[in-house]
Each structure stands twice: as C-alpha cells, then as structure tokens.
Amino acid sequence: MLNNKYYTQDQHGPYEFYALGDFQLESGEILNNAQLAFAVHGKLNEAKDNAILFTIMFSGTSKNMEHYIGAGKALDPEKYCIILPNQLGGGLSTSPHNIDGSQAMTGFPNISIADDVAAQRKLLTEYFGIQELQLVTGWSMGAQQTYEWAIRYPDMVKRAAPIAGTAKCTSHDALYVDVFSDALKSDPAWNGGNYTEVHSCKLGLKRLANVFALMGCCTEFYNKEQWVKLGFGSMQKMLEGFWHAWFQPMDANALLTQAKKWKSGDSSKHAGGDLVQALKRIKAKTYVIAFEQDMFVPVKDCKYEQKYIANSELIVIPSLMGHFAMLGLLEEDFAAINDTFMSLLSS
Template sequence: MDYEIFQLGDVALQHGATLRNAFLAYKTYGKLNADKSNVIVYPTWYSGQHPDNEWLIGEGMALDPSKYFIIVPNMLGNGLSSSPSNTPAPYDRARFPNITLYDNVMLQHRLVTEQFGISEIQLVVGWSMGAQQTNQWGSLFPDMVKRIAPFCGSAKTAPHNFVFLEGVKAALTSDAAWNNGWYDTPPNKGLRAVGRVYAGWGLSQPFYMQELWRTMGYSSLEDFLVAFWEGFFLPKDANNLLAMLWTWQNGDISDNPVFKGDFKKALGAIKSKAVVMPGAMDLYFPVADNEEEVRHMPNAVCRPIPGVWGHFAGGGANPVDTKFIDDNLKALLAS
C-alpha cells in the first residue's frame, strides 16, 4: 500500500446521509517544511487515483517534491477513499450516498488541517473533476489558498456536460449484469460500452483525423478503442463510477450552505491568484465556459491549452501539453 488513510469518523453529508467510519486515502510527496509554508494540494479526477496524478509531479517540474509538500487526496467514490466498493452495509454498493463537491473539499480541508496542522496552501491544482475541486477550494478557503490552477474543468457542470454523462450512465446501466448496482460479477459489457462512449468525447475530431493514437502506441483505430478505452474502464467498479458521476453531474461550487446557489458570488469569493487552463478543443469543458467564469473571478486569467488533444490535454499523455501546463504552474508559483 503506497498511501495513507485519514479516518474521518461519522460524517454528516450535505444531502442528509451519515457516512459512518468514513476515510480519505491520500499520498504525500516531498517533506513539509518547518513553517508549513510549502504545501500544494492536488485532488484526483473522475475514476482516477493518486498514481494517475504522478505525471505532473517530479524533480525540476513545478510540482517538485524537493521543494514542495504535495498532498494528493483521493476523491470519495474512487475506490480508495470511502466508496461503494469498500463501504460496509447498509450504505454499500447501490446504497452509497450522494457525495457533493462541497463534501469532498470540506473533508480534504480536515485532512490538511487536522492531520498536518497546515494553515496556508501555496497552490491547489487539478484536472477535470480535480479542477472542479480546485475551484471549490478557492471559493471556500480564499484566505488559506494563495493560488489555484484548474485545468480542463469548470466551476459548475454545464447542461451539455450533464447530457454527455447521461450517455455514459446509460451505457453502463443497460448491461443486465449491472442488476441495479447489486452485481456479483462486474457488468463488463457496460464497462466496455462506457469506454466506447467516452472515446468520442475525451479527444477531438482532429485528433482522430490525424491518427494521433499512433503516437500512444496503438496500431489501428479499433486497437485504440479496445486496448486503450475499453481497457481503461474494465478494471473499474461500476458503482464507484456511478457515484463519482453523480458528484460530477451535480458539480457546482455555489451549491452549498456558504453560497446558497449564488454562482457569481462563489466565483467572486475566489481571491486566490488563478490560472485557468481549458483544453482548446475540449468537447465537454469548453473554453467559453471558463472565460465566462474568469470574468467573475477577481484575480484570474484564462490560458487555453493549444492543440487537438481535447480533454486529454490534461491527462499527461501528450508531452507538449504537459510542458504547457507545467510552464504555467512554474510561473504561477513564482509570482
């Protein structure tokens, strides 16, 4: 086990359920300095776990463990933190309660403050759903968080994004083996179908036209669809995917007791210096959405990641995109 567990006790969630003996799985990179002033928080993304974040961490990079203490908290529902797959009855599997962005970030705040006694965070950064959590951190804890860098994400899930996720959900739950969440063997047909649905959304039209999957080591389009996309989702737990999907569909940094649905107020609360990096050709977190959000953030710029990798510009698969993100993080941390 290459990660730690932070026990949360009984947690009363935003939507009314109490998650008993809840816990967050997390991993740290680097050492916390004496005055606890070198902290970076880097949340995980939809279906991702802490090892999936490591492409952006390394010597000589912005997220350099020789300089910073980097905390990667695993999102609730991702299979390592409290999730449908590891929660005992009666809140197991299909009965796992709905988790919000607010729930995730409030519990991560407990990890940072209670476990480490940290009162200042230099940077919160994240991709996709990690970007949503990054925005939530910035809005809820503006005096604690000095900088944020959400990339290929949003502060509120757009209706079109919601519809895309309905397709993912339908593909998974139409497999008879899913059995309303009470499966004994994984709904593999549904998981494979999710991969096929996702393939058309995660990457742009020019990516496929230029056959850039060849640069990832795939010999044909079908090879890419089976080996990469079906292979990506097959190992994942269906109930976990659906739990995180609910969190994503209902993602809204203002939907909580602090902002009571006032989205512009939530954006205006983000005092942190912010560099927002949408993927130029992201099909479900479009640049225009981030430009609109940045207009209401006091200290933010929008810097689209150029190129044709779409949402996966932020996934660590393309070295050119990774350098763009890393360069912007270096400049942000130096400011």
Template sequence: MAIDYEVYELGNVQLQSGEILPDAKLAYATYGTLNAQKDNVIIFPTHYTGTHRSNAVLIGSGRALDPDRYFIIVPNLFGNGLSSSPSNILASNTLATNIPDGAAFPHVTLYDNIQCQFRLITEQFGIERIALVLGWSMGAQQAYHWAALYPDRVERIFPYCGSAKTSVHNRVFLEGVKAALTADATWQNGRYTEPPTAGLKAFGRVYAGWAYSQAFYREGLYRELGFETVEALLKWWEDDHLSWDANDLLAMLWTWQHGDISNNSLYKGDFALALRSIRAKAIVMPSATDLYFPPEDNAIEVAHMPSAELRIMQSIWGHCAGGPGYNAADTTLIEATIAELLA
C-alpha cells in the same frame, strides 16, 4: 500492488444530502516535506478514474511540482476505490450474502470532498495556508471549490480542463455513458453479483468519442499513444474500464454531474458571488478542443473572478490535453504554467 498511500480516518461524516457516510476514509499520498512555516503546501486532487498514482506522473525533483521544495498532498476522490467508495464500504443494509451493497452508497458532492480534505490538512498537518491547488478535470473542479470555500487560505489555483460548475451539456454527456453502463442486464440496479462487463465495455467505448477531439482522430494521433488503429484504441478504453467497479464509476459520475461551487450554505446558489469571492491568483486553462469543458464556460467564470487569467491550450487532444503526461507538448505547457504561478 503495495499500499503507497495513507488513510485518514474521518469517522461518520454527515454529507450535504443529510445522509451519513459511515466510517469514512480519505486516502491520500504526500510527496516532499512540510517546512517549519507550513507554507510550502500544494494540493493536487485526483480526477475521474484517477488516483494519486495518476497525478504522481507530474511530480519529481527538478520539475514544477518538486518534492524537494514543496509538500504536495494528493487526496483521492471519494468513489475512486481508495477513499470510501461503493466497492470498499459495507453499507448499512448489507445483503444477506455479505456482498457490499454498493448501490446504497450515499451521494457525495465535491463540497463534501473538500470539507474532508480540509479536515485532513488542518487536523493531521496543522496547515493554514495553501500555496497552490491545481488539478485536471474533476481535479480542476476541486481546485475551484477550494478557492471558493476557503478564499482566505488558498493563494493560487490552476484549474485546467475543468469548470467551477458542471454545465447542462456536460451533465447530458455523462447521462449517455451512464446509460451505456446501466443497460447491461447484469447491472441489476447496482446490486450485481458479478461485474456488468458488457456495460463497462460500452461505457469505455462511448467515452472514447468524447475524450479526444475530432481533429485528434482525423490526424491519427492515437498512433502517438501506441495504437495502430482506432479499434485498438477503443479496445484499450474498454479494457481500462473493466478494471473499475461499476458503482464506483457511477458514484464519481454523480459527484461530477452535481459540481457547483455555489451549491452550499455559504453562497446559496449565487454562482457569480461564489466566483467573485475567489481571492486566489488563478490561471484557468481549458483546451480549445475540449468537448465537455469548453473554453466558453471558463471565459464566463474568469469574467467574475478578480485575479484570474484565461489561457487556452491550443491543443487538438481534446479533454485529454490535460491528462497527466498524456502528450509531451501539453504537459510541457502545464508544467511551465505551474512554475510561473509558483514563481
């Protein structure tokens, strides 16, 4: 595939953990032109197992995310295989066979991601104000982080199907898919010499039970995705995860599990204070049937946010209600909400 993104060289980055991410690289794509006032900026971070190509589905002339009007930056999450990730970085203790030791990839938090994205927009583009940060799932988590860490710079946020802090139940769900992957004998504690195929397939198959709602399956909506049977859908989930490096999946999963806008020196674990500090106008939009980012968690968050509104998507697509272009009705609602926020 042709390279359709830029890379910002960050040098050696000291992470929250105290570890160093050596020769760090932030992959990103831009759409549109930065205006003279540098006030037409939208940041649209990527989600779990997503890249800028996934987000590009919602970007286009005449749409809410219109590159003829806005300068849209899509930064790729560390661990997604384009930005620095286990699969593309040679760790300091490279194996004698010169196989990258992805198991030694340092733990990267969402805070670390946002600090590096901040460097990109300020050092590369000289941007001081951000009109909107939006995202789905882990992208939503990053939108929350942007608003809490830079409350004087972010004007609006639209986190959908995500949270400001990963819940205990969400972490447990992720432990389940992680266990399915790492049970593969080929896994070898992350120092595999060939992909742990059985583990990757199991990861995808288990995940499919969480991505959609019970009603999605009961009403056979998988047929709208082109699958005649549930088994065909599960096979697609297997194949989709075979395209991912196992250590990349687990690096992003660790980041997700430890998501918390208050886990930093600014808020020192005071989650309510972090939420109260968000000045951005916000529409927070969970899916009514999301099995791991439920609306109840967002309701607690919005109650502390001074300029936030909770709107629940009445969708039976579960977490995937927010997936870029996954179904027409939910996508239409998401785009209308973006347009409303930017109006």
C-alpha cells in the same frame, strides 16, 4: 465487499488513509467510518506553508497525476509538500464496493464535491496542521474541487489552477454524464447496482469507455490518426488498448457515485446560487486552464467563469488530445501544463 485488485497499493500506491470517522455529508447523511486515501510527495516544512493540494478527476487516482511531480518539475517535492487526496467513492477512499453493511453498493449515500473538499480540509488542518496552500489544482472533477476550495475557503488558497472544469456543472456536461452513466447501466450485469461479482459490468464499462473515446479527444485527433503517436496501429486498437483498458478494471458503482457527484457539482451555493457572486469570492491568484478542442469542457465554458475571478488569467493549451491532454501522453502537453504550473507558482 468486492475485492477489486485494481484499487490497491500494488496498482495505485503508495498511499495512506486518513480516518474521517462517521463523516457528516452535505445531504444530511453520515458516511460510516469513512477513510480518505491520499498520497504525499515531499515534506511539509516547519512553517507548514509549502503545501500544494492536487485533487483527482473522474475515474482517476492519486497515482494517475504523479507524473506531474518530480525533481526539476514545477511540482518539485524537494520544495513543496504535494498532497493528492483521492475522491470519496473513487475506489481507494471509502466507496460503494469497499464498504460493508447497509452503506455497501446501492446503499452508498449521496456524496457531493463539497463533501470531498470538507474531508480534504479536515485532513489538511487536523492531520497536517496546514492553514495556507501555495496552490490548489486539479483536472476536470479535480477542477470542480479546486473551485470549491477557492470559493469556500478563500483565505486558505493562495493560488488556484482549475484545469478543464467548471465551478458549476453545465447543462451540456450534465447531459454528458447522463449519457455515459446510462451506457454503463445498460449492462444487464449491472443489475440496478446489485452485482455480486468483481468485474461483472464489462459490457457497460466498454460502452462507457466508447462514450469517453467519442468526446475525450477532439475529432481532429481521430481524423489525423494521432493514435499512432500513442503507439496504436489503428483506431480500434486505441479503443481497446487505451479507452477500454482504462475503464474495464474499475468498479461500476464507484464510477456512478463519482458521476452523480460530477453532475451535481455547484459551488454557486456559497453565494445563494449566484455563480458570479461565488466566483467573486475567490482571492487566489488563479489560472483557469482550458484545453483547446475540449469537447466536454469547451474553452468558452472556462472563459465564462474566469472573467468573474478578480486576479485571474485564462490559459488555453492547444492539444489534439482535447480533454485528455492532462494525461500528458504527448510530451508537448505535459510541457505546456508543467510550464503553466511553473509560471503560476513563481507569481
């Protein structure tokens, strides 16, 4: 077990753990003594019908989406019980670096988006006793989980807002995952996943961060020197102060576990591999949210899936932050996303 201080209550709390026990995975493997880390904002009402599920993106934790929650915001904890489950393998939940024994590090089993959703359902139904969700939402890999929810449990999901993500990982996105994973693995310190020190893979994490920087914001963001708006004096300072700083405290194998999950994300399996039929299963009122100039989940990819969802709209949010508009670093991005949640929740 590697004691990485990044993945702690101190950095990402408060959060709780739900014990999944020996958890059956889609691959047939068992994740031993699995723990699902989750954060809760607000209280579940007596009818247990005021819950919102907010799933988490690649490299993120429940903490990173917290700014969307607050009094007067669309996700108001006075009104809703907002539950943010961390990904299995995401660092806080059971992950390669925080498990002991044969499943540690390279022994960590294959996890899928479907496994995350199955674990979340167990938490919601068995621990909370929830049978209906007012909204399921999530960004990027969170959108993959949102689609999996809406397709797999159509009767539980009243509204859905997959943000800048797809129900089935596209070929180009799979290539993107390969390129950034390989950038990380190129660090000799990664050592085939068998590193023994926390923060061994600084070089690989920096390389991965640069690939995210390349595709994460749009070209216009850089050409218009928008880093100034984020408080950075130069592009190099933004690379270091934002992208490198974001990834460098993380665990390499946790990121690679999430990357594999991202690449294999495919909710079409619930309709025998037919994506169109899978999307037609969705009963939720759905806002498919895309970010204009998103380079790894382009609007076109979101639109392609949205058109098969019966009760849906495509909402395109303009931002030079591209895929990373969701971080809400620019006030107008936050406002546009919050307004969209507001509109969906009042429909």
